[in-house]
Amino acid sequence: MTDPVNISPDALSPAYTLKNNNLQKRNIRETTTGIMKRINEELIIAHREGKHHIITTIPITFSIANMSNKDSQRVVWAAIIDELINKKYRVWINPSKNECRIKITWMSPEDESVVKYQTALIAQYTQSF
Numbered sequence: 001m002t003d004p005v006n007i008s009p010d011a012l013s014p015a016y017t018l019k020n021n022n023l024q025k026r027n028i029r030e031t032t033t034g035i036m037k038r039i040n041e042e043l044i045i046a047h048r049e050g051k052h053h054i055i056t057t058i059p060i061t062f063s064i065a066n067m068s069n070k071d072s073q074r075v076v077w078a079a080i081i082d083e084l085i086n087k088k089y090r091v092w093i094n095p096s097k098n099e100c101r102i103k104i105t106w107m108s109p110e111d112e113s114v115v116k117y118q119t120a121l122i123a124q125y126t127q128s129f
Contacts, residue, residue, distance in 0.1 A: 039102075058080060
């Protein structure tokens, strides 16, 4: 057994002080909520226009206190995807160095198959008179 070393209590920060704090959580929530509100507006407009999906961009740069941009991207993008999936949307994300594109559709694969079948059926029987 070794003799205990008396280390100053302020020599090492407790791990809990390095985890996401309330300010970070609030920033993440506000950032994500703002993005989701914009996406919702785009979804409503697309639906009114008879579209079945949108392709939009989401931010690649965030200013979350004491959090790297890479970590901020991971947390915010995952929260957005989770929320969309929970609301039964289908989602694809395409991040790049300059932008992050996201495709969102409210059609199921079955719905898409029906539309393709109907379109092909009409095309097959279309003639000029």
